[in-house]
Amino acid sequence: MQALKYSRQRESIKELLMTRRDHPTADMIYTDIRAIFPNISLGTVYRNLSLLSEIGEIKKVSTGDGVDRYDADTSPHNHFVCRQCNAVMDLDMDDIGSIKSAASKNFDGIIEDYSVNFYGICGSCKDNKEN
Amino acid sequence: MQALKYSRQRESIKELLMTRRDHPTADMIYTDIRAIFPNISLGTVYRNLSLLSEIGEIKKVSTGDGVDRYDADTSPHNHFVCRQCNAVMDLDMDDIGSIKSAASKNFDGIIEDYSVNFYGICGSCKDNKEN
DNA sequence: GTTTTTGCAAAGTATTTGCAAATGG
DNA sequence: CCATTTGCAAATACTTTGCAAAAAC
Numbered sequence: 001m002q003a004l005k006y007s008r009q010r011e012s013i014k015e016l017l018m019t020r021r022d023h024p025t026a027d028m029i030y031t032d033i034r035a036i037f038p039n040i041s042l043g044t045v046y047r048n049l050s051l052l053s054e055i056g057e058i059k060k061v062s063t064g065d066g067v068d069r070y071d072a073d074t075s076p077h078n079h080f081v082c083r084q085c086n087a088v089m090d091l092d093m094d095d096i097g098s099i100k101s102a103a104s105k106n107f108d109g110i111i112e113d114y115s116v117n118f119y120g121i122c123g124s125c126k127d128n129k130e131n
Numbered sequence: 132m133q134a135l136k137y138s139r140q141r142e143s144i145k146e147l148l149m150t151r152r153d154h155p156t157a158d159m160i161y162t163d164i165r166a167i168f169p170n171i172s173l174g175t176v177y178r179n180l181s182l183l184s185e186i187g188e189i190k191k192v193s194t195g196d197g198v199d200r201y202d203a204d205t206s207p208h209n210h211f212v213c214r215q216c217n218a219v220m221d222l223d224m225d226d227i228g229s230i231k232s233a234a235s236k237n238f239d240g241i242i243e244d245y246s247v248n249f250y251g252i253c254g255s256c257k258d259n260k261e262n
Numbered sequence: 263g264t265t266t267t268t269g270c271a272a273a274g275t276a277t278t279t280g281c282a283a284a285t286g287g
Numbered sequence: 288c289c290a291t292t293t294g295c296a297a298a299t300a301c302t303t304t305g306c307a308a309a310a311a312c
Contacts, residue, residue: 064193108254123239
């Protein structure tokens with residue numbers, strides 16, 4: 001069984017992620033973290049992101065474009081994905097937790113959780129189109 | 132501009148997908164379609180699945196495990212993903228289209244659509260555990 | 263000292279793409 | 288014929304992994 005030792009790299013990755021709201025990919029994190037650890041490897045970044053999300057300290061966000069993103073905000077919230085600029089942003093919206101019970105109603109398995117992604121054109125891309 | 136010519140391969144892929152409810156991956160489709168076209172290539176399967184989903188005849192389903200799945204049912208419905216057997220199944224549940232307006236409320240962009248995935252343990256995996 | 267983590271490089275998946283030949287209209 | 292699609296192979300994108308050295312405890 002693993003005992004989980006402290007690592008400066010892992011701590012740094014988590015701290016970086018906590019400062020961001022843009023749901024960066026492993027590669028974006030790797031690029032930025034190299035300002036602090038110039039020799040860190042992409043493998044280490046991936047390993048730590050996996051580990052952190054396994055222990056629930058961060059969340060993996062899949063938008064369907066083939067690249068995983070990460071989020072230090074583990075509280076329940078939903079994401080919007082812009083089809084034009086590919087930005088992923090948090091939505092400020094009412095709780096939709098009731099969809100979980102709606103899904104459980106006629107289902108014979110156990111529904112543990114869910115993820116919702118909204119897709120469309122973000123505010124700034126929309127404005128750029130109009131002008 | 133492309134004129135979209137008929138192809139037996141594309142037609143066959145679509146027909147195969149229409150007979151299935153298990154949301155197969157490109158590779159699963161490739162395996163099965165080779166019973167009909169032994170020389171078809173995986174590239175052709177991918178190209179046709181992309182094309183079919185671009186023109187809206189099928190839908191791509193991303194469950195977050197890194198492999199895309201495909202669904203010939205393009206009507207609005209939600210999916211459940213079993214964490215044990217990785218099966219992807221349709222949920223028989225009330226319409227939750229209201230989440231779209233909930234998301235649009237405080238949002239300055241345009242929300243075109245959304246996708247919801249539920250995760251947990253399916254009925255048969257749950258039963259196997261208990262026995 | 264023992265276990266975990268790292269950096270590096272290589273390998274593993276899933277998907278896309280260039281190109282000449284085949285097919286469709 | 289001309290445009291699109293195919294099969295094949297190579298390329299790409301993302302992520303995981305084996306291993307010896309370094310760090311943590």
